[in-house]
Amino acid sequence: MPTLRPGTILDRKLECRSPDERRAQLGAGLAVTVAHAWKQAPRVRRALEAARIDPRDVRSLKDLARLPITRKEALPALQAEEPPFGGLLGTSPGALARLFMSPGPIYDPQGHDGDFWRFRHALAAAGFRKGDVVLNSASYHLTPLGFMLDAGARALGCAVIPGGVGQTELQLKTAAALGATGYMGTPSFLFQLLTKAREAGIPLRLEVAFVVAEMLPESLRADIEAFGVRCLQGYGTADLGCLTYECTEKGGWHMHPECILEVLDLESGQPAAPGQPGELVATIFEEAYPLLRLATGDIGALAPEASCACGRTAPKVAGLLGRVGDAVKVKGMFVRGGQIEAVLKRFPEAGRFRAVVTREGHVDHLAYEVEVPGPGTGGLAEAIAEALTAEVKVRGEVRLLAKGAIPEGAKKVDDRRVWK
Numbered sequence: 001m002p003t004l005r006p007g008t009i010l011d012r013k014l015e016c017r018s019p020d021e022r023r024a025q026l027g028a029g030l031a032v033t034v035a036h037a038w039k040q041a042p043r044v045r046r047a048l049e050a051a052r053i054d055p056r057d058v059r060s061l062k063d064l065a066r067l068p069i070t071r072k073e074a075l076p077a078l079q080a081e082e083p084p085f086g087g088l089l090g091t092s093p094g095a096l097a098r099l100f101m102s103p104g105p106i107y108d109p110q111g112h113d114g115d116f117w118r119f120r121h122a123l124a125a126a127g128f129r130k131g132d133v134v135l136n137s138a139s140y141h142l143t144p145l146g147f148m149l150d151a152g153a154r155a156l157g158c159a160v161i162p163g164g165v166g167q168t169e170l171q172l173k174t175a176a177a178l179g180a181t182g183y184m185g186t187p188s189f190l191f192q193l194l195t196k197a198r199e200a201g202i203p204l205r206l207e208v209a210f211v212v213a214e215m216l217p218e219s220l221r222a223d224i225e226a227f228g229v230r231c232l233q234g235y236g237t238a239d240l241g242c243l244t245y246e247c248t249e250k251g252g253w254h255m256h257p258e259c260i261l262e263v264l265d266l267e268s269g270q271p272a273a274p275g276q277p278g279e280l281v282a283t284i285f286e287e288a289y290p291l292l293r294l295a296t297g298d299i300g301a302l303a304p305e306a307s308c309a310c311g312r313t314a315p316k317v318a319g320l321l322g323r324v325g326d327a328v329k330v331k332g333m334f335v336r337g338g339q340i341e342a343v344l345k346r347f348p349e350a351g352r353f354r355a356v357v358t359r360e361g362h363v364d365h366l367a368y369e370v371e372v373p374g375p376g377t378g379g380l381a382e383a384i385a386e387a388l389t390a391e392v393k394v395r396g397e398v399r400l401l402a403k404g405a406i407p408e409g410a411k412k413v414d415d416r417r418v419w420k
């Protein structure tokens, strides 16, 4: 096993503070954010008024549980009702740095802060440092992930190659020619790059990788680290930015020091005990987008161990356990049953359907099974595939099946991947 580059703690004062200090600082952040959102974000003001909450009474973390929860899955409807950001924006759209569209559709704002989505701590933890040349293989196109990681790396003093998605050969050649030492993107694409480089005899100098948007099974991590590349992961969303990240001790992801992350029991809505699954609900202190208690739809569990040998004091989330509802992440994008249904409604021939997600050699595979009345009519599968790819943003194979082939009540998105 090659020696891997060590990680670093970017901000010791913040990441290694005592639990009391942590609670006090997060509480102060909450108070400021609630006061600001009440002034600037009309929907927040209405929600607080409806709950009879005076923003001046929100002073510490103890007041958090009184604040109403907003569901991420409701954002498309809220944004359609009150465009463009559902009355949740803390500034005017023209005062933003960038505006994005994620599948849903959900529109995401970026404010002017250098590292708006707070990824620099996560990247430092993974071993990124000033002077690294970093290949960023996340998309810069409409969705924000590319810019999210880009901003974090540049805040650390890294230089970024904006690779984006696809064009494997070209990205590989570019990374080699420019001497990239870091990689950001999905783990499956990283593995493809490393494998291709070895096959083609192209010298890659990668030493560190920060991977997101996909599951990272330990088998894949081991395959990547066998190339001498430290590979750690983080978790965040397009609206909330970075929420948790791994340190080199692994064993869970530390909560980001500059946001509040709750793990709430799926039935009672009360804080879930360590080890118990719950929905991740986040509050961020971002002036441009002061999101209070946004329920992500992601299910996680608090790690039982509070302290970590790395020195960070923030609690850890022991990985992600799935999604509330039917959305499943495929190749880094959420695939929702409702979204597929809406597309298929445009095809009168289409009957019952399901999306089947499998995994072959560390790569996700998506197939849409669609029942049709007779044998496939000319070009129908291709037309459906094209319409679905445009909407869902993940290329999938369409299989036309005879009526009755899909059992009644079958899951709309059938995730058959096995992680080990």
Ligand SMILES: [Zn+2]
Binding pocket: 247, 248, 249, 250, 254, 308, 309, 310, 311, 312
């Ligand atoms: Zn740690």
